[in-house]
Amino acid sequence: MSSSGSTYGDIHRYEPARESTAAAIAIVLLTIIEVVFVFLFTYGLISGWGLTDTGNMYLGAVLAVIFIDLAFILAMYRKEFLPDVVIVKKRRRKWEDLYIREEDVDGTPFADGAWDHVKRAVYPYYKR
Numbered sequence: 128m129s130s131s132g133s134t135y136g137d138i139h140r141y142e143p144a145r146e147s148t149a150a151a152i153a154i155v156l157l158t159i160i161e162v163v164f165v166f167l168f169t170y171g172l173i174s175g176w177g178l179t180d181t182g183n184m185y186l187g188a189v190l191a192v193i194f195i196d197l198a199f200i201l202a203m204y205r206k207e208f209l210p211d212v213v214i215v216k217k218r219r220r221k222w223e224d225l226y227i228r229e230e231d232v233d234g235t236p237f238a239d240g241a242w243d244h245v246k247r248a249v250y251p252y253y254k255r
């Protein structure tokens with residue numbers, strides 16, 4: 128992203144959706160197929176198809192088709208009917224997430240010198 132006057136929250140790129148008629152017809156047809164498979168799965172559960180080995184595999188396959196069909200519906204909706212928007216975001220440094228001031232990024236020294244380290248090792252409450 129270029130920093131040519133873009134501030135936090137500005138819309139960097141906005142492309143409206145294409146909203147094609149062919150995509151709308153395809154989504155309607157896929158939704159009808161989705162409803163048919165959902166009713167078939169529900170009927171299979173109520174009828175007890177899952178009690179046999181082949182019926183259980185059949186119900187699993189129908190459920191897989193339901194989710195794959197739903198994935199195609201959602202992917203087509205996102206591609207054809209939602210606008211492509213890019214919003215400028217400010218990348219923050221890690222110390223900003225911790226609410227630390229910029230001059231305190233490196234922290235404060237634990238002791239002044241080597242002799243203070245020895246004193247603190249022997250007596251932990253030294254200079255408190």
